[in-house]
Ligand SMILES: Nc1nc(=O)c2c([nH]1)NC[C@@H]1CN(c3ccc(C(=O)N[C@@H](CCC(=O)O)C(=O)O)cc3)CN21
């Protein structure tokens with residue numbers, strides 16, 4: 195059975211029109227119109243092979259983070275090639291001040307939700323801080339949980355040559371690994387903040403050597419975060435696996451942004467590499483304040499369209515029985 199057939203069975207069972215009417219929260223395919231949904235109708239399941247073909251043909255790879263069912267579903271419907279359950283989850287979704295606070299169980303909970311919505315994009319999850327550092331065995335155990343319980347297809351690990359044995363171990367047992375070099379947010383304390391990496395020759399060489407070592411260890415792709423664009427271009431040209439940049443310039447094989455950053459939904463610091471493609475924060479502000487105002491002024495709800503009627507005789511009978 196193909197994955198599409200499976201997803202058709204598990205996500206969208208054929209409901210009778212009557213059953214459908216009562217499930218107001220059921221995701222409706224019919225509501226999706228326009229280019230994006232036509233595109234998704236024609237799209238196939240993205241695999242590692244497709245990602246390598248995209249790199250070969252120079253077709254940019256679009257990766258987006260997702261943290262729950264609706265954001266996962268949006269990645270699926272609107273053309274993302276890779277959905278990443280990033281550990282930025284800690285900050286943008288759970289309100290922690292650092293990704294280092296995120297536990298594996300919290301990550302698993304969100305992976306399951308994203309996996310229910312994101313079917314066609316290749317699905318990757320960050321291994322949380324501490325879940326792959328104690329030993330390759332521990333990393334295998336935790337990565338297996340992300341695959342089995344979380345429903346993801348690959349894991350992403352931050353680090354350089356020091357994690358190459360772990361990457362080798364995971365890939366050897368069939369768990370695809372996306373490496374992540376350059377700025378490593380899980381090490382912000384040791385690095386004294388979130389700083390652009392590879393700006394001097396020695397640091398650039400270190401980032402470059404990390405990327406080479408992790409490709410050699412079997413990584414199917416490498417994320418390059420916050421490095422000079424010329425270094426991003428150089429690493430992309432030297433590797434034979436796709437690079438995904440975030441603040442690594444325009445010449446990487448693909449780009450990734452955090453959902454809340456590209457939607458302008460994140461209230462915290464805006465890194466230089468962030469471009470806001472929509473303004474959800476303003477829409478949320480408008481929506482919530484209009485709702486609160488309508489409640490306070492009794493403009494919401496209306497009797498006619500937003501309330502339920504009761505048969506008059508039933509109502510009289512009800513009153514007769516009431517003391
Ligand atoms: N909302 C959000 N977006 C992200 O991209 C992101 C998270 N959260 N949380 C986890 C990590 C942390 N990341 C960050 C956080 C801050 C900078 C940052 O402030 N960079 C400075 C660089 C300053 C310099 O070295 O000159 C910048 O201004 O771009 C970069 C990446 C990336 N990830």
Ligand SMILES: CC(C)C(=O)C(=O)O
Pocket residue numbers: 259278279280281282283320417440450451452
């Ligand atoms: C920004 C991306 C690459 C990430 O690692 C995350 O979302 O945590």
